[in-house]
Amino acid sequence: MVGTVATTRERLLRAARELVEEGGYGAASVAAIAGRAGVASGTLYRHWPSKSELFVELFRSVCDREVAALVAVGRDLRGRSGVERIEAQLALFAERALRNPRLAWALIAEPVDPLVDAERLAYRKAYAQGLEDALRDAVAAGEVPAQDVELTAATLVGGVGEALVGPVSPLGAAGRDAAAVVAALRVFARRAVGAAPTGEVPTGEVHPAG
Amino acid sequence: MVGTVATTRERLLRAARELVEEGGYGAASVAAIAGRAGVASGTLYRHWPSKSELFVELFRSVCDREVAALVAVGRDLRGRSGVERIEAQLALFAERALRNPRLAWALIAEPVDPLVDAERLAYRKAYAQGLEDALRDAVAAGEVPAQDVELTAATLVGGVGEALVGPVSPLGAAGRDAAAVVAALRVFARRAVGAAPTGEVPTGEVHPAG
DNA sequence: CTTGCCCGTGAATCCCGGTTCACATCCTAG
DNA sequence: CTAGGATGTGAACCGGGATTCACGGGCAAG
Known part of the structure; x- marks a missing residue:
């Protein structure tokens, strides 16, 4: 597993970080995070119990x-x-x-x-x-x-x-x-x-x- | 206006201030403010266009x-x-x-x-x-x-x-x-x-x- | 008296965003 | 090949809080 494509979990984390960097926590809604990560909102809850x-x-x-x-x-x-x-x-x-x-x-x-x-x-x-x-x-x-x-x-x-x-x-x-x-x-x-x-x-x- | 009883407007302001002092903005919902001022929520909108x-x-x-x-x-x-x-x-x-x-x-x-x-x-x-x-x-x-x-x-x-x-x-x-x-x-x-x-x-x- | 305005009411409504869930899809073990 | 777990989907749900609005009551002016 060298330099693999980012897992969904990682993509979500990265998306969240980017959003916070750009607009603070307010800009990082579940919908926005999931959207940027290219997944549906529900997916987030497969990896964390809550936002x-x-x-x-x-x-x-x-x-x-x-x-x-x-x-x-x-x-x-x-x-x-x-x-x-x-x-x-x-x-x-x-x-x-x-x-x-x-x-x-x-x-x-x-x-x-x-x-x-x-x-x-x-x-x-x-x-x-x-x-x-x-x-x-x-x-x-x-x-x-x-x-x-x-x-x-x-x-x-x-x-x-x-x-x-x-x-x-x-x-x-x-x-x-x-x-x-x-x-x-x-x-x-x-x-x-x-x-x-x-x-x-x-x-x-x-x-x-x- | 000599030492009159507080007007509704004043009571609302005071209630809001007290709530903020006690619990920050989070504690100062429209309902809470109105409640403490002894009026209904809708009354607030008689005096300000928004919270x-x-x-x-x-x-x-x-x-x-x-x-x-x-x-x-x-x-x-x-x-x-x-x-x-x-x-x-x-x-x-x-x-x-x-x-x-x-x-x-x-x-x-x-x-x-x-x-x-x-x-x-x-x-x-x-x-x-x-x-x-x-x-x-x-x-x-x-x-x-x-x-x-x-x-x-x-x-x-x-x-x-x-x-x-x-x-x-x-x-x-x-x-x-x-x-x-x-x-x-x-x-x-x-x-x-x-x-x-x-x-x-x-x-x-x-x-x-x- | 009655008209009209200001003030107050509070339940209904709207909005927003987090959370759920029934339904795929994919992958691996047996 | 097939069962079953992991993962993904997104529409529906829900709770909380701001905002609206149809409905009085008081009160001063006409």
């Missing part, structure tokens, strides 16, 4: 990919400073979101139904957790001042998400350069956690890492 | 109050520094949101329908704009480094909103002290815009209390 469960599976698979990427970054930068890891994680987050804003919005915020919302929560927590860990290290290492790491992490995740896909996003308006936005967000993040400006060491002395 | 339009009016009135409060703060602090104004605005935002999280969530994020969503956008823009203005002043005055003010403002609005009412919010979990959260957010905001730590001059280093 919600299809969404859960879809959501989970997409999130797993995202989180995996995040974890990979964390591993690659194991030796680096906490601040560097935070920056890298947020930059990755931003880049991926910018590449597919609709999907990002669906993953980050759009409410669907309780089942999917629970998944989303887990996803977000994973994200915030990654930041939190790096931030704690940074605090311990004296790279940044002591702070409410939980709140900082949550605010960063929310803020960056918002800035990227939210309704006030400056991106929506003019077509900005994605790379520039990512760069600006890195700077923002550095400041927000209390790190010294890029490349500099905080006025010479830092507290010994303990 | 959406009622929501638009409701949304607008609530937002106007919020924005008015914001503007008032801006005016009161006219003499103060840009950073102080930013802090004050965010703190106000946070306090109000914490006082009524459900409503805040509805105003900040919960999708309803295109008509209302357009209103939300205006509201958010007003908010971000207030921050942006203050931030620009701060940059001009040299209180904070040059930066992408638009992006900083958007990220702050989103981040604070998220931290307060979002699903990853640390508030949801343990019952935190609202005042403490507001204080932490002020600190976060100062850092995020690049201001010196409270009351200190940029030259001194900060030490974790420990």
Whole structure:
């Protein structure tokens, strides 16, 4: 079974994902999903007990990919400073979101139904957790001042998400350069956690890492 | 019209607001609104052409109050520094949101329908704009480094909103002290815009209390 | 008085989208 | 070849919620 034609199940999943990417959950009705997959509505129920469960599976698979990427970054930068890891994680987050804003919005915020919302929560927590860990290290290492790491992490995740896909996003308006936005967000993040400006060491002395 | 008994129209608006405060838009069906207002469903259509339009009016009135409060703060602090104004605005935002999280969530994020969503956008823009203005002043005055003010403002609005009412919010979990959260957010905001730590001059280093 | 308008009623209606199910079709095991 | 399971079909069904409308009652103006 190498490079086979996609099974119906896969086609349904793909159709659902595409629809969500294009128009959010609202655009992904059973009829639309089945239609795009080239099958009848009833077919969907041969593979999932309900539409919600299809969404859960879809959501989970997409999130797993995202989180995996995040974890990979964390591993690659194991030796680096906490601040560097935070920056890298947020930059990755931003880049991926910018590449597919609709999907990002669906993953980050759009409410669907309780089942999917629970998944989303887990996803977000994973994200915030990654930041939190790096931030704690940074605090311990004296790279940044002591702070409410939980709140900082949550605010960063929310803020960056918002800035990227939210309704006030400056991106929506003019077509900005994605790379520039990512760069600006890195700077923002550095400041927000209390790190010294890029490349500099905080006025010479830092507290010994303990 | 001195302290008269509420008109049916007013009772409907109030009922709708209460329902949204308690359970979000989902809980505010026509039947529920009419029921709480003590009238029949059909009555609603004597006053608005559709449910959406009622929501638009409701949304607008609530937002106007919020924005008015914001503007008032801006005016009161006219003499103060840009950073102080930013802090004050965010703190106000946070306090109000914490006082009524459900409503805040509805105003900040919960999708309803295109008509209302357009209103939300205006509201958010007003908010971000207030921050942006203050931030620009701060940059001009040299209180904070040059930066992408638009992006900083958007990220702050989103981040604070998220931290307060979002699903990853640390508030949801343990019952935190609202005042403490507001204080932490002020600190976060100062850092995020690049201001010196409270009351200190940029030259001194900060030490974790420990 | 009576005409007409505003306001209120609530059951009927409409709409939309998820879900079901009786009926093929295909494929594999026996 | 045939039975039976898996898969696919799509029209019909259903529930929930917005919207309509034929039917009063009050009330001010003519």
